[in-house]
Amino acid sequence: MAHIVKILEGFSFIPRKELTLLEALEQENVSIDYQCREGFCGSCQVTLVAGEVSYTTDPIAFIPEGKILTCCCQPNSDMTIEIPGGCKMKQRSS
Numbered sequence: 001m002a003h004i005v006k007i008l009e010g011f012s013f014i015p016r017k018e019l020t021l022l023e024a025l026e027q028e029n030v031s032i033d034y035q036c037r038e039g040f041c042g043s044c045q046v047t048l049v050a051g052e053v054s055y056t057t058d059p060i061a062f063i064p065e066g067k068i069l070t071c072c073c074q075p076n077s078d079m080t081i082e083i084p085g086g087c088k089m090k091q092r093s094s
């Protein structure tokens with residue numbers, strides 16, 4: 001079942017089921033930090049305000065309470081997230 005992802009101070013969208021949350025945010029053109037994309041570095045973390053995720057791989061990075069790693073999780077319910085620094089869109093380069 002499709003779940004709605006709401007970005008605080010941003011917008012809501014329905015990600016494709018097979019995408020990680022990071023990939024889904026990128027597809028929506030949201031600017032978000034990442035490095036390893038494999039759950040090691042912790043740089044892709046956002047605050048989970050409401051809802052649930054399931055991890056596609058076990059993350060190695062320490063995840064503080066209330067945070068999730070977007071590179072290795074998928075929505076498990078409708079959810080609300082807060083991106084550090086706010087919801088910014090990527091600049092298109094053409």
Ligand code: FES
Nearest residue numbers: 035037042044071
């Ligand atoms: S990008 Fe490194 S943990 Fe997600």
